[in-house]
Amino acid sequence: MNMHTPDYFTRPDGLRLAYRKRDGAGPTIVFLPGYMSDMAGGKATALDTWSALQGRAMLRLDYAGCGLSDGAFTDGTLESWCDDALTLIDALTTGPIVIVGSSMGGWLALLVALARPERVKAIVGVAAAPDFTQWGFTGEMLRVMQATGRLEQEGDYAEEPYVTTLAFWESGQRQLLMGAEIPIDCPVRLLHGQRDPDVPWKIALRLAAALRSSDVQTLMIKDGDHRLSRDADIALLIEAVATLPEIS
Numbered sequence: 001m002n003m004h005t006p007d008y009f010t011r012p013d014g015l016r017l018a019y020r021k022r023d024g025a026g027p028t029i030v031f032l033p034g035y036m037s038d039m040a041g042g043k044a045t046a047l048d049t050w051s052a053l054q055g056r057a058m059l060r061l062d063y064a065g066c067g068l069s070d071g072a073f074t075d076g077t078l079e080s081w082c083d084d085a086l087t088l089i090d091a092l093t094t095g096p097i098v099i100v101g102s103s104m105g106g107w108l109a110l111l112v113a114l115a116r117p118e119r120v121k122a123i124v125g126v127a128a129a130p131d132f133t134q135w136g137f138t139g140e141m142l143r144v145m146q147a148t149g150r151l152e153q154e155g156d157y158a159e160e161p162y163v164t165t166l167a168f169w170e171s172g173q174r175q176l177l178m179g180a181e182i183p184i185d186c187p188v189r190l191l192h193g194q195r196d197p198d199v200p201w202k203i204a205l206r207l208a209a210a211l212r213s214s215d216v217q218t219l220m221i222k223d224g225d226h227r228l229s230r231d232a233d234i235a236l237l238i239e240a241v242a243t244l245p246e247i248s
Contacts, residue, residue: 018068019061027096028057034103038067042229077171096121103129121246122187129199133172187215189240193224
């Protein structure tokens with residue numbers, strides 16, 4: 001695998017999705033990045049390095065308009081990015097998978113598990129942010145989006161503005177999960193920093209309560225932020241993956 005140039009999968013509409021796939025023992029670990037993030041982030045690459053050392057299969061990917069994939073970021077929605085993830089999972093992997101989702105990727109991990117319950121054997125959420133279109137915006141923010149079609153905010157993790165389109169918000173509102181029991185039965189591990197300024201740590205507790213699975217564990221990192229990308233945080237992530245029943 002060339003570490004500089006990714007592989008590409010061409011969607012039916014001609015747009016190319018970037019990915020990196022590592023062959024190895026199953027189940028295949030699939031990493032789903034967060035909003036305005038990509039497969040080159042610290043958690044994804046650290047997990048890939050661990051997977052290589054363990055001889056385990058792994059798939060990393062960039063949604064359309066993100067990272068090295070074709071397309072415009074502002075054309076993406078929660079639903080279209082979920083479709084991208086499902087497209088690559090279906091085309092590039094076989095058998096059981098374990099999904100690791102960061103922030104928005106944690107929401108997508110749940111949607112993928114609901115769409116492919118026979119294949120998803122475990123989920124690990126890192127600062128998982130299900131339903132953030134419901135709780136993450138003030139009334140004024142929504143008024144701006146509805147009036148202009150988009151909301152721009154100063155980015156904490158990138159130089160460019162943090163853009164949320166009305167289409168993305170509407171897409172998220174169609175995919176809300178935590179208002180009822182979430183019919184997912186596989187093991188779920190949730191890691192969350194209690195100093196997370198973006199996703200309140202109580203979201204993790206709400207998610208744990210909503211999941212139907214009886215095998216749900218929530219780990220709170222008292223001084224952890226949203227990114228959970230420190231060496232100690234990444235060690236906790238790898239331990240959570242390594243000790244899953246399907247892995248260990």
